[in-house]
Amino acid sequence: MFAICGRAPLLLASRAASRTLAPTPALSRNILRLLPRTQPSIRYYARPPRSTRAHKSNKPSPPPTPPSVAAESNITQPATGDRLIDRVWAAGQLSQHDTPPAMSSAQRLLRPTLFTLLVVGGSLIYAYNWTAPAPSERLFPTVPLAFSTVATIMALNVGVFVAWRIPLPFTWRILNRYFVSVPAIPHAASMLGCAFSHQSFSHLGLNMVVLYCFGTNLCEQIGAGPFIGLYLSGGVLSSLASLAYNVVRQRFNVASLGASGAIATLVGIYAVVNPDAELYVIFLPFIMFKAKVLVTLLAMVETLGIVRGWTIVDHVAHLSGLGWGVVSGYALLAEYKRRLERKRKELEEKKWLGWW
Template sequence: MPHCRILVFSCNPEQSTTETLAGASLAGAHQQSRGFARYLQFQTRGGGGGSGWGRWSEDSDKVLWGLIAANVGGFALWRLAPNLMQTHATVSIEGLRAGRVWTALTAAFSHKDVYHLGANMVGLYFFGRDVGRLFGGKRLLMLYMAGGVAGSLAHCGWYYYQACKTGEGRYGRARWFGFTPSALGASAAVNALTVCDILLYPTRTVLLYAIIPMPAALLGVLWLLNDVSGAMDGHRGHIAHAGHLGGAATGLAFFLAYNVSTSSTNATYMPAWEAPQGSPADAMRDFEAALAQVAPSMRLVDAASGPAREYRRYAVDDPLFDHDDIEVLISVQRPPYEADPPLVTFRSMAAQVKYVWPIQQAITDFGAQRQRLKEVRSRLGWRILGCDLLECFEE
């Protein structure tokens, strides 16, 4: 049975919960009909066109596999040209002082040990897949690279701090600025993706060491505590714990950047949903019926149809913000539906949310919008994406 995937967007400030992903997408709460559709490259006028959700998701998969291939290629190069890799694919203060600044990035694609490579690629696939499908291939690549660079700088910066604090490095005062432990591996970059994904789905059940089930948030806390302890203990086990923490901080920054709206961009992502409908038209019809039950005052503002896709924009009365704008986009990558299930996305945007400069603190709606979206999903019986494989406790 094919089923739709629903990606929920909401701008309400109190929704940084288990049902909120991250970030701002469009400027202005009174953005007209092309707003949300343009963000997903969906032509609301003229009956379709554009690249749509299909190419967006497809692009993220290509980026994900490209990153994995690049890491495997780096592993192979260690066998073919180890001296080259040692010079240009490991990061250290020595290398940065010598002008090899690119090593801060190339180190994130460098593995000498097959276990190190395998563990990182497993994490990259599972956590990167979620991030890529929700934010797109470009942001997946951006977060990976930013996490890798941040991890490299954190590794070097931590050793530099330790040297300034104690007067000598881990290998003695005389050798501190002549040679420092080099770092390599995708761990920091993968940590950025992992932390972002855990913040998106904190209550999702994951398996520690593929055996012990626990909430994703608890696993994240344990990882962070281990890295903090390791960094304070002098990078025990020759592991760059400070680099891991740099990557984790990057994931947190990415999540906050897309979760806390600014004065000009005020829509936030929420986790994707699943539905059993077999076509965009069927899913749209059921969604509209459920929304009408939850918000009887809703009124249609705009509508468009294209090849294997449907778009609607509604206005819903709200006592606090005058009205909310709810946009729904349902599309498939390519027919037939049985081979490629519909992807259903929608965004709900309170029309008059205000923000306080410079911290961009949004005025609360006391959870009204979050409750409205939850009730719609409850009436439809749709589930959060991924719960068919992992047991989820999001309520």
């Protein structure tokens, strides 16, 4: 699009802040064709050079070529002088719209909402029923389960980042459709895919540092299954909240991507499970916050950003991720206490039966 609201981590080993960036071809040229008329080679989908267009004649015109075929032809048989990157952008373009399609807010949000509910429901069911695998069932039994879980999520984020940096027609269409949240033309699956996309190397690097710092400790405490389920549910819920906010406010000149919503969920859970844990600012080890104080400050900053209309970061995604994390943290504690009580009763029953 024209402004990318990416999500990237703050200074703290906690979560990511996103930025509103200037239009970049890497993530914007193929979503809406809102480009100056001085760039005809990109304005139209795989538009052939003017010199090669057929002149009007009385002969019947051949059947139109499907856009996908025309796009591939433009890649394999490029016009002289065109850059390869321009041809790839043209081939990956998804829309012929000059302006956002005429749709109501409900129409834009219906499918993303249903997809989000499906992912959240599946994630919570998986988290509740997960049991730790035996070492013999694991691919790397000597590697700690918490580390391998977090490392896998980090590898997925890096893989998507590399795919953005290597523009190929096939992957380019998939990335533009399912790995960036666009209020003007929303796709349901982008609620999850955009949580694995990053705008720049610094955006990716900071997010991954925060994910590693909080993720490994939290995963060790709550288990890999609940960790994965809450990470995914936090990612889609924060993406949906951001999309709904932009759609309702008719902000069709932005797009959102980044893992910070999911990471904010982990930070919220961590603060509830470990409220008195001492957290230090990266590169400023003399500054310390308790986890509960840090989350409170972050929530206040995000709320202020929404009220004041700050556009540097995606405050809605961050705040919704934190909120879901806090709610999930209290739910985890309640479930933990319930299971402890059930185990205590089972031990008492065994003791009583053994006495008889």
